[in-house]
Amino acid sequence: MTSRVWVVDATPPTILVVRWDGVKNEQTIQVTLQLNEPGTIWCTLAVLTTASATACDENDLQDTNAVPPPPTGAGPGCYYESFIKGGVASGATFRADIHNPYVDYDIEMNTILAKSENSKSTPTRRTGYKVHCFAEDDWLIQAAAANHSISYTSPAGPKKVTLSHTTAVRAAIGLVTTLDLTPPDITISGWSTTETAIAITLTLDESGTAWCRAVRRGFGVPPLQEILDTGFSSIVSPPATSVVNVLNYDPYGEKLRLGTDYDVYCFSGDNLCYNCDYQSFSSDADILSSKTQVRTLDTSPPQLTIVRFESIAHDKLSIKLQVDEGARIWCAAWTAEPASMSTTYEAKIKGLAATCHDSEGRQCGSFWVYDLDDIEDDPADGVANVSDYKKWRTWVYNQDVDIVLSGLASETRYDYVYCYAEDDELAQVGPVGGLGSAPHKMPYSSASVPAPSRVLSVQGQLGSITTLDETPPSFTYLAVKDPTAGDGTISVTLSLNEPGTAYCRATRVDSGESAGVMYVNKIISAGWSAPYSSGTVVINMTRIEDVNPMSSLELAEWTPIEQSTQYDVYCWAKDDAVTTT
Numbered sequence: 001m002t003s004r005v006w007v008v009d010a011t012p013p014t015i016l017v018v019r020w021d022g023v024k025n026e027q028t029i030q031v032t033l034q035l036n037e038p039g040t041i042w043c044t045l046a047v048l049t050t051a052s053a054t055a056c057d058e059n060d061l062q063d064t065n066a067v068p069p070p071p072t073g074a075g076p077g078c079y080y081e082s083f084i085k086g087g088v089a090s091g092a093t094f095r096a097d098i099h100n101p102y103v104d105y106d107i108e109m110n111t112i113l114a115k116s117e118n119s120k121s122t123p124t125r126r127t128g129y130k131v132h133c134f135a136e137d138d139w140l141i142q143a144a145a146a147n148h149s150i151s152y153t154s155p156a157g158p159k160k161v162t163l164s165h166t167t168a169v170r171a172a173i174g175l176v177t178t179l180d181l182t183p184p185d186i187t188i189s190g191w192s193t194t195e196t197a198i199a200i201t202l203t204l205d206e207s208g209t210a211w212c213r214a215v216r217r218g219f220g221v222p223p224l225q226e227i228l229d230t231g232f233s234s235i236v237s238p239p240a241t242s243v244v245n246v247l248n249y250d251p252y253g254e255k256l257r258l259g260t261d262y263d264v265y266c267f268s269g270d271n272l273c274y275n276c277d278y279q280s281f282s283s284d285a286d287i288l289s290s291k292t293q294v295r296t297l298d299t300s301p302p303q304l305t306i307v308r309f310e311s312i313a314h315d316k317l318s319i320k321l322q323v324d325e326g327a328r329i330w331c332a333a334w335t336a337e338p339a340s341m342s343t344t345y346e347a348k349i350k351g352l353a354a355t356c357h358d359s360e361g362r363q364c365g366s367f368w369v370y371d372l373d374d375i376e377d378d379p380a381d382g383v384a385n386v387s388d389y390k391k392w393r394t395w396v397y398n399q400d401v402d403i404v405l406s407g408l409a410s411e412t413r414y415d416y417v418y419c420y421a422e423d424d425e426l427a428q429v430g431p432v433g434g435l436g437s438a439p440h441k442m443p444y445s446s447a448s449v450p451a452p453s454r455v456l457s458v459q460g461q462l463g464s465i466t467t468l469d470e471t472p473p474s475f476t477y478l479a480v481k482d483p484t485a486g487d488g489t490i491s492v493t494l495s496l497n498e499p500g501t502a503y504c505r506a507t508r509v510d511s512g513e514s515a516g517v518m519y520v521n522k523i524i525s526a527g528w529s530a531p532y533s534s535g536t537v538v539i540n541m542t543r544i545e546d547v548n549p550m551s552s553l554e555l556a557e558w559t560p561i562e563q564s565t566q567y568d569v570y571c572w573a574k575d576d577a578v579t580t581t
Contacts, residue, residue: 012159013039013137017172018104022179022273026125028110029176031133035098035105039137039158042085042095043107045129045176054114055121056083058130058170063163077115080163084134086113092120098135107133126180126206126273131173136160180273183280184208186266186290189241193296195258198246200266200292204236208270208279212244214294216372217261221288224267224281226251236268259298259325259425260373266290301442302327302421303452306461307400309417314410314470319403319419319462324452326371326424327439330364331356331403334416341416342444345455349420359402360393368424371397408467411577415464420455469577473500477536480569487563492539492571496532500575503529504539509566523572532573 065079267282356364505526527546
C-alpha cells in the first residue's frame with residue numbers, strides 16, 4: 001500500500017471582482033476581490049494609455065520577461081507578474097493573503113510603479129486609472145508542509161494566473177477614479193461693469209461651479225452661505241473661462257448702485273466625483289483670497305425728485321427734493337424765462353447761487369449730497385468714515401434735501417423755477433475720488449436720459465408759485481357820516497389797498513370800552529363785515545352785534561343803534577393772501 005498520495009492541483013486560481021472604491025484620501029484606490037482557492041493576490045495601479053512614458057499603461061503588460069527594463073536591461077519592461085507584484089524596495093507592493101476561498105478581501109493601492117520597477121509616483125486626485133491584478137495559489141506551500149508518500153515529488157511552483165486572466169480582471173474592474181477632496185482653485189482673470197451689473201471672468205482648475213457676491217468697499221467678508229444665497233453663479237469647464245454676472249447687492253433684490261466701489265468675493269465647488277459623498281467647497285481663506293475690487297460705471301447724470309415746493313415768506317421759496325447719487329445742487333427762480341435758457345441754463349442757474357442756500361445757510365454749490373461711496377473715497381470730500389456720513393448736517397442721497405431761494409419779490413408769481421445737479425464722478429476709475437473733477441451734468445432736455453435727469457422736466461414738476469404777502473392791508477379810505485343819515489343806522493364807507501375783508505364794530509361812548517380793550521376778535525364777533533375787491537364798500541350797522549341771540553352760544557349784544565347817541569366805531573381788515581404750494 002502507498003499512503004498519503006496527493007492529487008495534483010494543475011489549475012490556476014480565479015480572481016473574482018466584487019467592487020472598487022476611492023478611499024481615505026485623494027491617492028488611494030481600494031479593490032475588493034475573492035479567490036476561488038487559498039492563495040495570494042497582488043494588485044497595482046496603471047496609468048491610462050499614453051498617459052505616461054515612464055509608467056506602464058493599461059495596455060503595456062508583457063507575457064514574458066526575456067529582456068528586463070533599464071537599468072537591468074534594455075527591454076520594454078512591464079512584465080505582468082513582476083510589475084504587478086512590485087518590489088519591497090520600491091514600496092509599491094499591495095497584496096492580500098487569501099486563506100479562505102470565496103471571501104471578500106480588500107487591497108489598497110496608493111502608488112504607481114515605474115517601468116524600471118525601482119521607483120514610484122503618487123496618483124493624483126480625481127484621475128482615472130486601471131487596476132492590474134495577479135494571483136497564485138498555495139498548492140506548493142500546502143504540499144511541502146504535509147506528510148509525503150515515498151513517491152512524492154515536489155511541485156515546480158504555485159499555479160499562477162495568465163496575462164489573459166489579468167486582462168479580463170482589469171476589464172471587469174473597469175476605470176477607477178481617485179477621490180477629489182480639494183475644492184477647485186479660482187483664478188480671476190478680469191472684470192467689467194455697467195451701472196447696475198458686475199461681470200467677473202474666472203476659471204477653475206477642475207470642472208465645477210463658481211458663485212460671486214459684491215459687498216460695499218471695506219465691508220466684512222460674506223460667509224459662504226450669503227454668497228450662495230445671492231444666486232449668481234456659473235458652471236466652469238476648464239480650461240475655458242466663464243463669467244459670473246452679479247446683478248443685485250443681496251438676495252432680497254437690492255440693486256447695485258452706479259459709480260460705487262465694491263469688493264467682490266467668490267467661492268467654488270467641484271462636481272461630485274464618482275463614489276464621493278459630498279462636494280468640496282472653498283474655505284474661508286479661499287473666499288478671502290478671491291477679493292476683487294471693482295467700481296460700477298456711472299455714465300448718467302443725477303436724477304432729481306421734487307418732494308415739496310412752497311412759498312415760506314414774502315421773499316423766499318422752499319424746495320424739498322431728493323437726488324439719487326452723490327451730487328451738488330443749484331436752484332434759481334425767474335418770473336419770465338431767461339433768454340437762451342436751453343443753451344445757457346447751467347451758467348444762468350449757477351449765476352444766481354447767491355440766492356440759493358440749504359436750510360443750514362450754506363450756498364448752493366458749496367455743499368455736497370453724499371452717497372455711501374463717499375465713505376471710502378478721498379476724505380477731502382468731507383466724509384472720511386461712517387460717523388461723518390451720519391452727521392446731522394450731512395445731506396445724503398435718496399433722502400430729503402432742503403433748498404431755500406431768497407431775495408425774491410413779495411406777492412409775485414414765479415413761473416420759471418429751475419434746479420440743476422451734477423454728480424461727484426472723477427475722470428479716473430478707482431477707489432479714490434468723490435470730488436467731481438469729471439461730473440456728469442443734467443442736460444436741459446434730452447430723450448437719452450430719464451425725465452428726472454432733465455432740467456426742463458424738473459422745472460415742469462415745480463410749476464408756478466407765488467411768494468407770500470406778509471404785509472397787512474391798509475385802509476385807503478374810511479369815513480362815517482356824522483351825524484348819521486338815519487336815526488337807527490351807522491354807515492361806514494371804506495376802501496383797502498388790496499383785496500380782502502373789512503370788519504367794523506360800534507360801541508357807545510359812555511360804555512367805558514376804549515381802544516385798549518377793543519381786540520380784533522371783539523370787532524370780528526360783532527358780525528358786521530364786507531368783502532372788498534375794488535372801489536368802495538359800505539357796512540351798515542343797525543345794532544351792536546349782528547348775531548341772533550337765540551342761535552349764539554354766548555351772550556350777544558343785541559342792542560339796537562339808538563338815536564341821539566354818540567358811538568365810537570372800530571374797524572379792522574385782513575387780506576385774501578394764502579400760502580401757495
